[in-house]
Amino acid sequence: MQPYVIDANNGSSVEDFQIRENLITTLKNRFTTYGYKQVRTSTFEYYDLYSTISGTVNKDEMIKVIDSGGKVLVLRPDVTIPITRMIALNKQHLSDNLRLFYMLDVFRQSVEQADEKESTQAGIEYFGENKPEVDSEVIMLAIHTLKDLDFSNFKIEMGHAGFFKELISQTTLSQAEIDQLQILIQSKNIVEMEPFLTSLSINEDVKKAIQMIPLLYGDPAHVIQQAKDIILNDEMEVLLQNLIEVYEVIKDYGVEDSIVFNFGLINNMNYYSGIIFQGFVANVGKPVLMGGRYDNLGEQYGTGMPAIGFAFEVDLLLHALNQQGLSDDQNPSVDMIIYYEKLKQREALSTAFRLREAGYQVLTSLSDTNNTASPTYIVSYEENQNQFLLNGKKTEFSSYADLYELLRDEKGEVT
Numbered sequence: 001m002q003p004y005v006i007d008a009n010n011g012s013s014v015e016d017f018q019i020r021e022n023l024i025t026t027l028k029n030r031f032t033t034y035g036y037k038q039v040r041t042s043t044f045e046y047y048d049l050y051s052t053i054s055g056t057v058n059k060d061e062m063i064k065v066i067d068s069g070g071k072v073l074v075l076r077p078d079v080t081i082p083i084t085r086m087i088a089l090n091k092q093h094l095s096d097n098l099r100l101f102y103m104l105d106v107f108r109q110s111v112e113q114a115d116e117k118e119s120t121q122a123g124i125e126y127f128g129e130n131k132p133e134v135d136s137e138v139i140m141l142a143i144h145t146l147k148d149l150d151f152s153n154f155k156i157e158m159g160h161a162g163f164f165k166e167l168i169s170q171t172t173l174s175q176a177e178i179d180q181l182q183i184l185i186q187s188k189n190i191v192e193m194e195p196f197l198t199s200l201s202i203n204e205d206v207k208k209a210i211q212m213i214p215l216l217y218g219d220p221a222h223v224i225q226q227a228k229d230i231i232l233n234d235e236m237e238v239l240l241q242n243l244i245e246v247y248e249v250i251k252d253y254g255v256e257d258s259i260v261f262n263f264g265l266i267n268n269m270n271y272y273s274g275i276i277f278q279g280f281v282a283n284v285g286k287p288v289l290m291g292g293r294y295d296n297l298g299e300q301y302g303t304g305m306p307a308i309g310f311a312f313e314v315d316l317l318l319h320a321l322n323q324q325g326l327s328d329d330q331n332p333s334v335d336m337i338i339y340y341e342k343l344k345q346r347e348a349l350s351t352a353f354r355l356r357e358a359g360y361q362v363l364t365s366l367s368d369t370n371n372t373a374s375p376t377y378i379v380s381y382e383e384n385q386n387q388f389l390l391n392g393k394k395t396e397f398s399s400y401a402d403l404y405e406l407l408r409d410e411k412g413e414v415t
Helices: 014-033 047-051 080-089 132-148 161-169 175-186 190-198 204-215 220-228 234-253 297-301 314-323 342-357 400-411
Strands: 044-046 064-066 072-075 098-107 118-127 154-160 259-262 275-281 289-293 307-313 336-340 362-366 377-381 386-390 393-397
Touching: 014 098, 014 118, 014 132, 014 314, 044 047, 047 072, 047 080, 080 098, 080 118, 080 297, 080 307, 118 132, 118 314, 132 154, 132 234, 132 275, 132 289, 132 307, 154 161, 154 234, 161 175, 161 204, 161 234, 175 190, 175 204, 190 204, 220 234, 220 259, 234 259, 234 275, 307 314, 336 342, 342 362, 342 377, 342 400, 377 400, 386 400, 393 400
Parallel strands: 154 259, 336 362, 336 377
Antiparallel strands: 044 072, 064 072, 098 118, 118 307, 154 275, 275 289, 289 307, 377 386, 386 393
């Protein structure tokens, strides 16, 4: 994957950076239309913030530093945890259903991705209610955003964190055995799973249900019928019904073609407690977004509060946009170039200032200077005439008011 960060270690261009900024602007605009407000967290956090919380980032993957007082800090390895802590400790009222979003870098080091210690996440967090309508709206926001980026072939995989946890709760497996089982389920390694389960002391009904989990993937209606066959208790029935209810609301949005069910979806962040999901686009082997419901995380800070969220991996989105040729038109040309002769410099520069005040992107250039930009409009201030050029058609004007009128007419604005 090509990195899109400008630094001394790679050859990313200014154009690449502009594509990245345009992408972030698109994400911000869509998040805002769903009522989300931007927040940020500190780049440096106390190590204890993560080390004492269960179900968080692998501690070996955290990048640690020592401050001047000898305390261990970490570069922000996750955003959901510090935001949840902020809301919980401030005892904010959740009756208004807090909608927050962020555009922040996270820092992790792993053996698998030794050269990629920094990445940008663009995510949302919703605090206040646990309802199918809330979960479906959050998933719809993810789908809406992918549509904004013109991805024509993408899927959101939906599962439920509680389904696997409920099965495991009926066993006496060690954490090492659970971890190994999760790896086999995530990789859908049916061949090795069967002898591994055989070696464990597990009730046969539970063993059969666990073996089925990696196979519960695909069309939601079909997967629901299969899942009903391995329901072992009332709690699992409730969890399946929750997933069905969320899917029914998604169908009312009319985007069910973007959804597949995946009961083998197990997120590495074990704080997820309900609906979990991830998004894939064509020809990208990793999920470009991951999210889910985490109602119990706030309890670790003394405040129980329902919550759900997701995060896009911005670098993966950029890679996908570039790979599919969707980034070509995201670097717009300037609105206008004003060429002028020296005698008309005062008038030309005054016009440029006023147009910039009006929100136009304007470059100025002496008439005998080459300019490689591709503007929508060209204005020229010559000794004997002023001209406005659009699509090869030249129109003379005498004042700034005349020029502005031409621009308004071209945009079809009512004067």
